[in-house]
Amino acid sequence: MKEIIRITIALTLSCLLAGLVIGTTFIFTAKAKQHNEHLNVQQTMLGLLGFGPQRPAAPELQLHQVHRYIVKENETMRMGYMLPARCSGGGPGYVWVELDLKGEFLDRHDLVLTPEAALSADDRKKALAGILDPGAEADFADTMIIACLGDRRTAYLLPGEFPGFKTFIKAMVALDADFQLLGLEVIEHEEDPGLGGEITQEYFKNQFVGKSFEKIKRLTVIKEPLPADYERYLKSMGLGNSGLSESEAADIRQRYKDQDIHALTGATISSAAVTNGVKAMVKKFAYRIQVLDQALADGDVKVLF
Amino acid sequence: MDPLYIKLALGGIALLACIGLFFGIGLALAAHKFAVEINPKVEAVKEVLAGAQ
Amino acid sequence: MKNDVKAFWTLMLIIATLWIGGCEAPSFIKAAQFEETDRIVLTFAGPVDPAWAEDRDHFTVNEKPDPDILLDIASVRLSPDQSRLTLTLADPINQNQPHQVVVKEIVSEGRNMGTQAVTVSKPYFGYLISILIGALLIQNFVFSKYLGLCVFFGTSQKKSTAVGMGITFTFVIVFASLMSWFLYQFVLKPYRLDYLQIIVFIGLVSLTVQAVDTVLRKINPALFKAFGVYLVLVIANCIVIAVPLILADNEYNMIESLMLALGAGLGFLLALFLMSSVRERLDFANVPTSYRGLPIAFIVAGLFALSFMGFSGMSIF
Amino acid sequence: MAATTKTNMQLVVNGLLNENPIFRLALSMCPAVGISTTVANGLLLGVAVLFVQVFSSCTIALIKDHIHQRIRIPTYTLTIATWVTVIDLVLAAYLPVAYKAMGIFVRLIVAFAIITMRLEVFACRNTVTASFWDGIGMGFGFMFGMVTLGAVREVLGMGTLLGYDVLGFRPMLFFVLPAAGFFLVGFMMAMFNYVETLYNRRAKRGS
Numbered sequence: 001m002k003e004i005i006r007i008t009i010a011l012t013l014s015c016l017l018a019g020l021v022i023g024t025t026f027i028f029t030a031k032a033k034q035h036n037e038h039l040n041v042q043q044t045m046l047g048l049l050g051f052g053p054q055r056p057a058a059p060e061l062q063l064h065q066v067h068r069y070i071v072k073e074n075e076t077m078r079m080g081y082m083l084p085a086r087c088s089g090g091g092p093g094y095v096w097v098e099l100d101l102k103g104e105f106l107d108r109h110d111l112v113l114t115p116e117a118a119l120s121a122d123d124r125k126k127a128l129a130g131i132l133d134p135g136a137e138a139d140f141a142d143t144m145i146i147a148c149l150g151d152r153r154t155a156y157l158l159p160g161e162f163p164g165f166k167t168f169i170k171a172m173v174a175l176d177a178d179f180q181l182l183g184l185e186v187i188e189h190e191e192d193p194g195l196g197g198e199i200t201q202e203y204f205k206n207q208f209v210g211k212s213f214e215k216i217k218r219l220t221v222i223k224e225p226l227p228a229d230y231e232r233y234l235k236s237m238g239l240g241n242s243g244l245s246e247s248e249a250a251d252i253r254q255r256y257k258d259q260d261i262h263a264l265t266g267a268t269i270s271s272a273a274v275t276n277g278v279k280a281m282v283k284k285f286a287y288r289i290q291v292l293d294q295a296l297a298d299g300d301v302k303v304l305f
Numbered sequence: 306m307d308p309l310y311i312k313l314a315l316g317g318i319a320l321l322a323c324i325g326l327f328f329g330i331g332l333a334l335a336a337h338k339f340a341v342e343i344n345p346k347v348e349a350v351k352e353v354l355a356g357a358q
Numbered sequence: 359m360k361n362d363v364k365a366f367w368t369l370m371l372i373i374a375t376l377w378i379g380g381c382e383a384p385s386f387i388k389a390a391q392f393e394e395t396d397r398i399v400l401t402f403a404g405p406v407d408p409a410w411a412e413d414r415d416h417f418t419v420n421e422k423p424d425p426d427i428l429l430d431i432a433s434v435r436l437s438p439d440q441s442r443l444t445l446t447l448a449d450p451i452n453q454n455q456p457h458q459v460v461v462k463e464i465v466s467e468g469r470n471m472g473t474q475a476v477t478v479s480k481p482y483f484g485y486l487i488s489i490l491i492g493a494l495l496i497q498n499f500v501f502s503k504y505l506g507l508c509v510f511f512g513t514s515q516k517k518s519t520a521v522g523m524g525i526t527f528t529f530v531i532v533f534a535s536l537m538s539w540f541l542y543q544f545v546l547k548p549y550r551l552d553y554l555q556i557i558v559f560i561g562l563v564s565l566t567v568q569a570v571d572t573v574l575r576k577i578n579p580a581l582f583k584a585f586g587v588y589l590v591l592v593i594a595n596c597i598v599i600a601v602p603l604i605l606a607d608n609e610y611n612m613i614e615s616l617m618l619a620l621g622a623g624l625g626f627l628l629a630l631f632l633m634s635s636v637r638e639r640l641d642f643a644n645v646p647t648s649y650r651g652l653p654i655a656f657i658v659a660g661l662f663a664l665s666f667m668g669f670s671g672m673s674i675f
Numbered sequence: 676m677a678a679t680t681k682t683n684m685q686l687v688v689n690g691l692l693n694e695n696p697i698f699r700l701a702l703s704m705c706p707a708v709g710i711s712t713t714v715a716n717g718l719l720l721g722v723a724v725l726f727v728q729v730f731s732s733c734t735i736a737l738i739k740d741h742i743h744q745r746i747r748i749p750t751y752t753l754t755i756a757t758w759v760t761v762i763d764l765v766l767a768a769y770l771p772v773a774y775k776a777m778g779i780f781v782r783l784i785v786a787f788a789i790i791t792m793r794l795e796v797f798a799c800r801n802t803v804t805a806s807f808w809d810g811i812g813m814g815f816g817f818m819f820g821m822v823t824l825g826a827v828r829e830v831l832g833m834g835t836l837l838g839y840d841v842l843g844f845r846p847m848l849f850f851v852l853p854a855a856g857f858f859l860v861g862f863m864m865a866m867f868n869y870v871e872t873l874y875n876r877r878a879k880r881g882s
Contacts, residue, residue, distance in 0.1 A: 004336075006743060010741070011329035011332065011746055012329050014325060015325025015561075017757075018321055018756070019317055019320075020318060021761060022553070023317050024314070025764050027310045027314050029765055029768035029769075030310045030768075033768035036768060040771060070423075070425065077425050165670075166497070194848060194852050195852070280452065287427055288426070313553075317553070320545065321558075324561060324562075328561075332569055332572070332746060335573055336572055336745045339575065339577065340576075502853075504856065508701070508705070553764060556782050557757060560785050560786065564749045568749050593748065594787075596705050596783045598786060600779060600783060600786075603779060647868075648872065652861075657857065657858055659857045660855070660858040667852075
């Protein structure tokens with residue numbers, strides 16, 4: 001009997017101690033982790049828009065986050081968008097707009113939500129709970145970011161995720177106002193180092209840059225080796241010291257603008273996964289933003305972008 | 306020191322304590338009921354672990 | 359003997375679950391499946407009206423997560439017996455994603471059968487098999503993911519040891535993964551305690567192993583003698599913690615988790631068996647002194663790993 | 676094994692060379708094969724392992740008299756898991772980029788045989804100080820192994836060292852592929868064996 005109690009106490013105590021150590025560490029690191037993740041995303045976004053340490057972003061550049069939800073109520077579905085808008089007090093706030101599946105404007109509500117709180121999924125959920133009908137349920141779908149300079153939309157940033165060769169690839173795509181591709185960043189992946197892992201290399205990602213919306217709709221991968229001059233151009237993009245003169249670079253850009261994506265050596269599947277993923281993301285987004293703009297105009301909703 | 310994080314940390318401690326208690330009782334009972342004198346398992350482990358050499 | 363009985367019941371359980379999972383509510387649309395790259399074929403319970411079928415507006419197709427984006431339908435074709443309908447889409451279908459097809463106001467032999475929706479996805483059974491085969495061969499944990507190597511090299515000298523280790527490991531990993539899956543889905547995730555993943559998963563394995571060790575020692579000494587040594591080694595095998603972590607990351611459901619765990623275990627058994635077969639022969643080979651023992655074993659493993667790369671990218675279903 | 680009689684320095688050297696976890700004990704091979712593709716990866720995982728090994732060894736040495744024999748192994752596992760979680764949380768919070776590069780491997784430290792094995796054969800029989808130095812030795816031994824492998828693979832595979840271009844071309848891309856890790860570890864072990872035989876032969880001749 002004594003033995004039983006001793007073992008039980010010993011194990012419980014060990015677990016309790018372990019819990020204490022881990023719990024304390026968690027309290028001290030959780031905040032930093034969240035902050036870092038946020039900072040990281042911010043840097044990725046600015047990087048995609050062409051800003052960096054050497055080229056700081058204009059102070060009036062605004063990144064507006066738009067969150068998309070799917071609202072389910074008694075077997076019917078509609079789309080819900082959480083959009084940054086000026087709230088009644090004049091400060092930045094959020095507005096909730098519902099569209100039906102065809103894109104017709106249905107309803108709008110003002111949300112009690114600050115831009116800081118809108119970053120956290122929990123706070124958004126809380127704000128939504130106040131305005132949704134009791135039977136309705138809103139499932140978060142995705143977020144898109146609209147970059148604005150003053151009143152002018154300069155770019156769209158789309159975070160997304162698609163199946164790669166091994167597991168999921170997380171990426172972010174930047175589009176300009178005409179849906180021309182400005183840049184691609186691979187945020188997370190688990191492809192094989194040396195093979196599929198090369199999707200993070202500049203010469204692969206930069207192949208996407210400058211593709212027009214029409215081209216993206218039909219983009220595929222080709223299994224031809226990258227031409228030497230094109231490779232040199234891709235590697236030097238954004239670095240400034242390419243060794244290529246302005247006219248040469250422009251010439252190469254022109255020549256390869258409408259080419260498909262050259263697959264990475266030995267990693268056709270990873271290359272195709274990225275290409276198809278980007279293609280699907282851009283196509284869906286372009287459709288949605290047009291529908292949304294139309295609906296906002298119909299419903300006479302004023303938003304910040 | 307966000308109260309949310311403290312709550313989560315406390316939840317974690319509680320969970321681990323529960324697991325510890327549950328398995329503690331389970332193992333103790335097992336040890337009691339199926340008591341066998343401990344044989345040199347340690348040697349066996351070492352043999353196979355370091356047996357690579 | 360005991361193992362056989364256990365294996366049998368596990369198998370029956372899997373079959374039963376699949377059976378129940380495979381049944382669907384009765385509907386006028388009997389079946390819907392993908393065909394080639396851009397087609398969806400609907401099979402109806404009876405003949406439908408050709409005039410009704412001609413109107414493209416009666417059909418909408420969308421990817422399940424995107425109900426607001428309807429895909430363009432290029433053509434609709436009815437089979438001569440009027441019970442099979444082929445929808446050809448303008449673009450290739452992303453078959454990894456389930457698609458929803460809504461068929462409006464079906465007209466069959468003059469009667470209106472109402473509007474029906476059907477979900478088209480790849481056969482689920484095939485998906486399960488692909489997880490199993492994936493973990494077993496294509497993404498073999500030893501040769502393609504490079505995990506569990508310490509125990510792998512430690513116990514692959516003799517075939518008998520290798521098989522013993524492999525079997526013990528398969529049982530432990532299946533059991534541990536399912537337990538971890540339950541705890542993750544019903545405790546860690548809902549209460550946002552996923553920072554405890556590591557300690558909970560490994561703790562479960564190690565405590566269970568200890569319990570089984572104690573009980574088995576008394577209840578079935580013969581079985582313990584055969585497999586007891588390997589029980590403790592299981593804890594020192596990275597795969598045993600990698601599988602629950604992968605399950606948690608990928609949000610698999612229970613059957614999928616079972617398949618991955620089974621694949622991982624059997625894959626380890628396969629790797630051990632292959633390796634031990636080679637190493638038994640290596641004992642008689644004239645290997646340079648410095649390479650005897652482990653070094654040559656590593657090079658053999660490297661050759662295996664290279665050949666397993668040949669499986670990569672293979673998709674069966 | 677009774678309590679050790681070695682001095683602290685000998686313990687460290689022991690871990691670095693005589694009982695090098697990677698090349699001599701052949702434990703913790705998974706990371707050695709899987710992610711020793713660059714020096715930086717090897718170094719970082721080495722630091723993580725060093726931390727876990729030292730802290731676990733010290734913890735076990737500290738509480739060795741209170742560990743119940745029946746639950747010895749689970750206690751080791753819980754101890755290791757605690758410290759792994761700590762380093763995992765810290766790395767994720769303060770070094771997110773490096774953490775991402777190592778992927779699942781930081782969390783897998785929990786199942787590295789080397790740590791459990793050192794607790795079982797050393798820490799539970801020795802003082803805290805001795806265990807500390809043994810942990811340091813083992814940790815650095817592991818780091819040394821990982822960095823060596825990483826250096827060879829990075830130079831031969833990518834033509835770079837620590838991310839800097841040293842060769843200007845890629846001699847053998849093969850070495851970046853994970854399968855090459857097996858070959859390289861095999862070659863390195865053989866080299867260690869060869870050097871040892873040479874050394875022994877010379878020692879014999881000398882005497």
